[in-house]
Amino acid sequence: MLRWLSNNFTSPARLRVQGVLGMNERNINCISGYNPRHLFPLVDDKLQTKLLAQDYGLATPDLLGVIRRQADIQHFSRFLPESGGFAIKPAKGSGGKGILVIQHSCGDRYLKSSGEWIGKQVIEHHLSNLISGLYSLGGNPDVAIIESLIHSAPEFSKFSFEGVPDIRVIVYRGYPVMAMMRLSTHASDGKANLHQGALGVGIDLRTGRALQAVQHDRPVYRHPDTGQLLDQLKINNWQTLLQLASRCYDMTRLGYLGADLVVDADRGPLVLELNARPGLAIQMANGMGLKPGLQAIDRHCAALRGPELPYNERATIAQALFTAEVCSARALHVE
Known part of the structure; x- marks a missing residue:
C-alpha cells in the first residue's frame, strides 16, 4: 500500500526534521558546489546532449x-x-x-x-x-x-494517459539518491510534466516499486484517467536504469544531475534528457527530503580510498546506503 504525507510535512519545522532540501541550499551546496558552469551547455542544449550520448554509447531516441x-x-x-x-x-x-x-x-x-x-x-x-x-x-x-517516437513499455500502459511515462533520477557525485516516475494525464495533455498536471510517483531506490503519488502536490491513489491503482506500479530492470543514470555522471561530470530516462517497448531504457538544475518536487513525490541521501553519499565518498568506482558499483552502493542509512528518514508520520 502506498504511503501518504501528513499535513505536518509542510511546516518549516517538519521540513528541517525530515531533511528537505531547499532551493537556496540546492543552488549553493549542490549546483554551485558540484556543477562547473562550463559544463552546463552539455545538458542545457538537448542536441548537444544527444550527440554526446551517442559518442559515449548511451541509447537515446x-x-x-x-x-x-x-x-x-x-x-x-x-x-x-x-x-x-x-x-x-x-x-x-x-x-x-x-x-x-x-x-x-x-x-x-x-x-x-x-x-x-x-x-x-x-x-x-x-x-x-x-x-x-x-x-x-x-x-x-x-x-x-x-x-x-518512443513507444512505452507495455507494463506501463495503464499507468499513463496518452503519453510515455519517464523516470527522473537525481544523481549526486555519481550515485543515484532519489527517483520518481512521472505519469501523463489528460490534464497534462499527454505530457509527463508535473506543473501541467502529470502525476509524480516516488520510487523506492532499492526495489523500483511505487512509494506514494501526488498530483499538484496532493496525494492520489489511482490514476485519474485510467483508474489504475498506483501502488501496483513496479519498474522492471530497475538496476539497469540506476546504472544508466550513474553513467550520465561519467558522461557529463556534473556532480548534481537530474537524469530523465524512459523505457521503450523495443529498445529498452533510453536517456531522454539531462538537467543540471533538477527541481525539488521529487521530494514531495517521495515523501522525504533529499538531504539524508546526500549526506550518506558524502560520508561514503569521504571514507573511499583509491580511484573512483565504476558506475555499476556506484548504483549498487547507493541502494545499500539507502537501506542502511537513509531508510530511517522515511518515518514521516503519514496517514
Whole structure:
C-alpha cells in the first residue's frame, strides 16, 4: 500500500526534521558546489546532449533531423518517418515547454498524443515559434530537434494517459539518491510534466516499486484517467536504469544531475534528457527530503580510498546506503 504525507510535512519545522532540501541550499551546496558552469551547455542544449550520448554509447531516441533556420521549416516533412509518429523539441527548452508529440500522420494532417488532429500549418507555426526562441532558456534563438517516437513499455500502459511515462533520477557525485516516475494525464495533455498536471510517483531506490503519488502536490491513489491503482506500479530492470543514470555522471561530470530516462517497448531504457538544475518536487513525490541521501553519499565518498568506482558499483552502493542509512528518514508520520 502506498504511503501518504501528513499535513505536518509542510511546516518549516517538519521540513528541517525530515531533511528537505531547499532551493537556496540546492543552488549553493549542490549546483554551485558540484556543477562547473562550463559544463552546463552539455545538458542545457538537448542536441548537444544527444550527440554526446551517442559518442559515449548511451541509447537515446533516434534523431531524425534538425531544423535551424526559418527557411527550412517548409521542408520539415523530409525528416519524418514513412510510418509512425515523431516528436518535435526545442534544443534549449525547459519544463517540457515547446514539445509537440505526434502519434500518427495522414497526408498533411497530424494526430497529437491528446487525440487532436492538426494541420501542416500548425506544425510550421510551432516550428517558427520554437526557432525564434519562444520556448528556450532566456528567449534566445533555438533549433528544432525531430526525434523518433518512443513507444512505452507495455507494463506501463495503464499507468499513463496518452503519453510515455519517464523516470527522473537525481544523481549526486555519481550515485543515484532519489527517483520518481512521472505519469501523463489528460490534464497534462499527454505530457509527463508535473506543473501541467502529470502525476509524480516516488520510487523506492532499492526495489523500483511505487512509494506514494501526488498530483499538484496532493496525494492520489489511482490514476485519474485510467483508474489504475498506483501502488501496483513496479519498474522492471530497475538496476539497469540506476546504472544508466550513474553513467550520465561519467558522461557529463556534473556532480548534481537530474537524469530523465524512459523505457521503450523495443529498445529498452533510453536517456531522454539531462538537467543540471533538477527541481525539488521529487521530494514531495517521495515523501522525504533529499538531504539524508546526500549526506550518506558524502560520508561514503569521504571514507573511499583509491580511484573512483565504476558506475555499476556506484548504483549498487547507493541502494545499500539507502537501506542502511537513509531508510530511517522515511518515518514521516503519514496517514
